[in-house]
Amino acid sequence: MHLVSFDIFRTLGFPNTTVLKPDQFLRHxxxxxxxxxxxxxxxxxxxxxxxxxxxxxxxxxxSYCIGHNKVEMTRAFQAVAPExxxxxxxxxxxxxxxxxxxxxxxxxxxxxxPKASMGEGVWLIETREDWRRYCESTxxxxxQEYLPLDRDARVVVVGDRVLTAYWRTQADQGFYxxxxxxxxxxxxxxxxxxxxxxxxxxxxxxxxxxGFDIALVEGYPYVLEFNRLFGNQGLGQxxxxxxxxxxxxxxxxxxxxxxxxxxxxPLWPVAV
Numbered sequence: 001m002h003l004v005s006f007d008i009f010r011t012l013g014f015p016n017t018t019v020l021k022p023d024q025f026l027r028h029x030x031x032x033x034x035x036x037x038x039x040x041x042x043x044x045x046x047x048x049x050x051x052x053x054x055x056x057x058x059x060x061x062x063s064y065c066i067g068h069n070k071v072e073m074t075r076a077f078q079a080v081a082p083e084x085x086x087x088x089x090x091x092x093x094x095x096x097x098x099x100x101x102x103x104x105x106x107x108x109x110x111x112x113x114p115k116a117s118m119g120e121g122v123w124l125i126e127t128r129e130d131w132r133r134y135c136e137s138t139x140x141x142x143x144q145e146y147l148p149l150d151r152d153a154r155v156v157v158v159g160d161r162v163l164t165a166y167w168r169t170q171a172d173q174g175f176y177x178x179x180x181x182x183x184x185x186x187x188x189x190x191x192x193x194x195x196x197x198x199x200x201x202x203x204x205x206x207x208x209x210x211g212f213d214i215a216l217v218e219g220y221p222y223v224l225e226f227n228r229l230f231g232n233q234g235l236g237q238x239x240x241x242x243x244x245x246x247x248x249x250x251x252x253x254x255x256x257x258x259x260x261x262x263x264x265x266p267l268w269p270v271a272v
């Protein structure tokens with residue numbers, strides 16, 4: 001395979017890979033057209049690469065389009081797994097909608113900005129003043145029921161399988177489980193019901209590179225969100241991720257084996 005990458009750090013050590021700067025991609029149209037795969041382009045490049053130059057991109061178009069916005073992401077979850085999606089209200093930011101959400105939600109509740117990551121743009125709404133400050137910072141209102149958690153699980157899906165799964169325990173200041181916000185990694189086995197949900201969502205939505213955040217409430221899993229570009233804090237220090245990506249790209253390039261396995265064995269310790 002000949003690969004073109006727009007992210008030198010995420011594809012460091014990949015064989016037969018040409019690295020380009022995103023802002024110079026139109027200077028290399030023939031190279032891009034001839035590549036077997038184009039890896040980790042910026043979101044703003046996607047339409048030109050896929051529809052203009054007819055490139056095959058990784059992560060998938062679905063990974064980009066759904067993962068780019070929490071509103072779109074939640075609506076996709078509601079479409080394929082409403083029973084595993086926390087109750088969420090999404091409305092235009094108007095006076096009537098503000099009051100409607102405030103009256104409808106149980107308190108406290110969670111509010112989110114449509115585009116944010118690493119725990120940024122997530123608010124715990126406990127008072128009317130909290131709600132007012134949030135409403136003044138966004139064009140779209142996104143309110144979600146508060147789940148009583150002291151941890152959640154990050155489930156990393158690459159291709160069509162789970163690469164790894166680990167717990168993220170709550171930060172000292174409370175509320176946030178994100179490692180970037182002070183959460184800590186716990187490598188205790190993650191229940192299969194959580195990893196199965198992440199894999200089901202990935203397969204049904206066509207997402208092939210994501211870190212899904214899954215919560216467990218009294219043994220029942222809920223999906224919170226996913227990150228297309230997940231951190232590597234909970235991954236091993238070897239070539240697991242590289243091998244998983246390259247292996248997946250090869251299977252998508254070559255004809256499928258009709259007698260091949262349909263349910264690959266998990267690559268991480270599973271708690272039943």
